[in-house]
Amino acid sequence: MKLKGIIAISGKPGLYKILSHTKNGVIVESVPEGKRTMASLNSSMSSLNDISMYTQSEELALREIMRRIAEKEDNGPAPDAKASSDAQLKEYFEAIVPDYDRERVYPSHIRKLFHWYNLLQGASLVSKEKEDPEEQAAAQ
Numbered sequence: 001m002k003l004k005g006i007i008a009i010s011g012k013p014g015l016y017k018i019l020s021h022t023k024n025g026v027i028v029e030s031v032p033e034g035k036r037t038m039a040s041l042n043s044s045m046s047s048l049n050d051i052s053m054y055t056q057s058e059e060l061a062l063r064e065i066m067r068r069i070a071e072k073e074d075n076g077p078a079p080d081a082k083a084s085s086d087a088q089l090k091e092y093f094e095a096i097v098p099d100y101d102r103e104r105v106y107p108s109h110i111r112k113l114f115h116w117y118n119l120l121q122g123a124s125l126v127s128k129e130k131e132d133p134e135e136q137a138a139a140q
Contacts, residue, residue, distance in 0.1 A: 005049075
């Protein structure tokens with residue numbers, strides 16, 4: 001799963017692929033619609049490649065969690081974050097990450113994870129294949 005160059009922008013729905021950098025920000029393309037826009041440097045942006053979730057023993061990279069979902073769903077869509085209840089999403093998430101930290105991972109985090117996964121899956125950007133160590137090092 002290659003999440004390098006995919007970002008979430010605070011205050012804007014969905015995910016974006018960074019296309020290029022400008023003097024005042026970055027030009028991004030929405031996933032999966034493909035509409036281009038500019039995000040200013042004042043915008044709070046989070047790279048999906050840098051996001052991880054808490055477990056009882058360590059932090060687990062978002063790309064690994066998404067890879068596990070892709071493996072469980074055979075690269076298909078995950079449960080719909082809008083149509084599923086918090087309890088249903090937590091149960092599904094627990095099957096994928098059984099040792100997640102229940103005090104620090106909130107239902108809103110789990111809901112956002114499934115929403116992001118389905119956006120990426122719709123754009124054919126998810127994969128159940130494990131990255132080799134060289135790809136992981138390059139992604140960081």
